[in-house]
Amino acid sequence: MTAYSKYFDKIKVRPDKKAEAQSRAPVCQWDGCHEPGTHRAPVGRMREGEYFRFCFDHVREYNKGFNYFSGVPDTDVARFQKEAMTGHRPTWKMGTGAQATSNPDFAQKRSGNAGYYNRMRDPHSVFGGATRDPNRPRERKLKSLEAKAMETLGLDAKATGADIKARYKELVKRHHPDANGGDRGSEDRFRDVLQAYRVLKQAGLC
Missing domain, CATH: 1.10.287.110 (DnaJ domain)
Structure with a gap:
């Protein structure tokens, strides 16, 4: 077989998956960085499912200071940890199931309106919440x-x-x-x- 044999054209080379992923990745979102953003980093609390895209060095830097509970009072963090033990589902003492289900508050608890994790924002009072004063500045919780x-x-x-x-x-x-x-x-x-x-x-x- 010569150096220019037709069989060379049939040889398949395994593609470099890492280089291929880098070529398809968006640019790192760290200001001033132009490396491929191959790593995801969570945006933060109340924005689950959203991610920043950073290069390897900057995702490490971001993760060093990331705190999911930043700005949350210690009491709320403790309640979240306690509710996590039951999967954030409502619980009641044994023998009180029938009374609990007949309680008017039970439907609200079961619907997910109770508990830290299942709280939902209602800025326009669609579900009957208290109307927010439009002139009152919105409190910002910083990471x-x-x-x-x-x-x-x-x-x-x-x-x-x-x-x-x-x-x-x-x-x-x-x-x-x-x-x-x-x-x-x-x-x-x-x-x-x-x-x-x-x-x-x-x-x-x-």
Whole structure:
């Protein structure tokens, strides 16, 4: 068989599945990164089933600070853990089953309106909930990375997107290498501000 034999055309090479997956993957969602986003990372609580796409290095960085229960009171976390033991189903003492089913609250409990996991949001009061005051600002619950980023910028959870952008521009102007006179501490602060703004922008807060 020669080097240019027709049999070479029939040889099948096993495809490189890793390279093929990388070529089909979207770009990493970490700000400034252009590597393939081959790894999924959960967006967070109340947004189950939604994921960010990161490269290997950035998914590790994201997972270090991820906390599903960020912003949830300890009492709610404890109740969630207790209800998880029964699969978040309503329970009652033995011998009280008939009384429990005749209780008007039983239908509500069974429908899934009771319990941390099965609570559902009803912003328009479709199911008879209390009407929310439209003038009252919505409380924002930050994840640990977002809270740390806000703290770096000197802001709290009530800060708006405009507040974040204005504060970011102010700090960048103050600590930029061209304006800090070679101050090493100011350069470190500049990098922290850039990273904090990247986290908040990625979370859709600005």
